[in-house]
Amino acid sequence: MPESRTYLDQPYAAVVSNTPTSDATAPRELARLASADNFRDVAGTGAGYPVAGGGRVRRGVFFRSNELQLTAADAGTLADLGIARIHDLRGQMEIDAHPDVEVPGAVWHHVEVSGIPMEMISGLEDSDAAVRVMCQVYDAFVRAPAARASYAELLTDLATGPVPQLFHCTAGKDRTGWAAALLLEIAGVDRATILDDYLLTNTFSSATRAKYLALIGEHLGADKVAVYEPTMIVEPAFLQTAYDTVTELYGSVDGYLRDGLGLSDDVVALLRSRLVD
Template sequence: MSRHGSRIAGSLLVTSGVLLAGFSGAGLAQADPVVPPALAEQLNSGLGSVGAGKTAPDAPRMASIPNFRDVAGTGAGYAGAHGKNLNKGVFYRADAIVPKGDDVATLAGLKLAAVYDLRSDQEVHDKADIVPAGAEYVRIPILSGNINDMVGKIKSPDDARRMMQEMNQAFVTGAAEKAGFAQLLTGLANTKGPAVYHCTAGKDRTGWTSMLLQSIAGASNETIMSDYLLTNEYNKEWAAKTRAYIASTQGEQVALLFEPLLGVEASYLQAGLDKLKADYGTVDKYLTDGLGLDQATLGKLKAKLLR
């Protein structure tokens, strides 16, 4: 592979991270954090809830941030624990925050309190965020390992798939990854207002975070998987353009080689969840024993996530 091709592949890899239906122990129903009503009311003030029985608007679609969406879903919000729906307008997930044209005003209208950037130094250098006024910008790089070494092992599409599976397993085993997710979830729990977290394509590091938040809220395995796979729809145009660029500059064989890096497959996150189940048993144990989160932090998150 040429040096240029390796650079393209490395860029694709760091853009890439769920549950398969039937995975047991995904939710936290057996260990619900208890939040005093007064604290819950304080946490929800100024967030997406617009009054009892009402929901916030759906997240806007933005051409320049195509994978921008609400963790809570659309419409009434995903079904969560205790017969409640997830609270829209609180946590957003996205790809790189680079609004253009009308999207600048659209993003500003969400009145975000914080933007959490999960990308590496090189990713940020290549495509720096344009942070809306009033939002705090927080960098939490979540990725370890030598990207060039990983890319050099790709000799077939299946190698690319295995690489993505290994990346998701590292979300469970990697010290740097676990520390990053712990910092992110703690930050989201304590942010005073709506927040967005993102990586470059908004699918792998962002996808794992979304799985954790939706699990905390008690969303079903099927809901979490369906939401995870929506990346393939939201990023469809970006993926097609990126593949076309690779084919035109490196050839069709290289495009086929790296095509699995352009989207998500159930097996990617499932590999991480299989490792999570083997090491911790449940998502709840991963959050507490693996990430070191306490019940107060989980309680804050749950109070924000459910209405």
């Protein structure tokens, strides 16, 4: 069952506002965390991504990240940003192995989405098999009832809970990447920009990826590095698989939000009002 806990025993409603940060007070430059390299603002850099019909995605409202194995300084940075709620999309085993560092003033919320099944990648023979696994993962984000329930819960809380909010998984690329793509869809960002934003993970997390690939080479052999690399990056085909499943089952992203996730028009409108200046 999802659960919540309040960091440092500070009351959830007493430390934050329900009003989104205005563009005038949002950080203009991208805050970077030394200990969480895929942390970033969903809105993008600069003034925020442009949206259909005018306006831009509002900065300083929603953030995304990889797991929060934070230094004290980086935890302080998140506290300074006013993060009110942290959504952890990881499974319990992932959380037990690497629990989030506490962030003062933030409420932690567990809303699990299944990631890459370890049993499916433990014996990969080639990179094509790894790509197939990743596409199956993205298909399940849309097709699996448990995943739909979790994404519905996440988006509802992003729409109705106090802001700013942050959501993350382990690498911050797949489960988190689909959530970020949905937010940008709701905001009205064009699909090409959403894809470019999604692919930024490959740049932001390059050092972490190199570290883990080196470990694979050391423990499994150099020939396994190329085999496992697709599981550590994002590719257009992965995201497209989720969109294709949306089209197959629901016809459109709007249909998926309404019929797949069960979100009301009011919740979607609340999200868009928070996302767009």
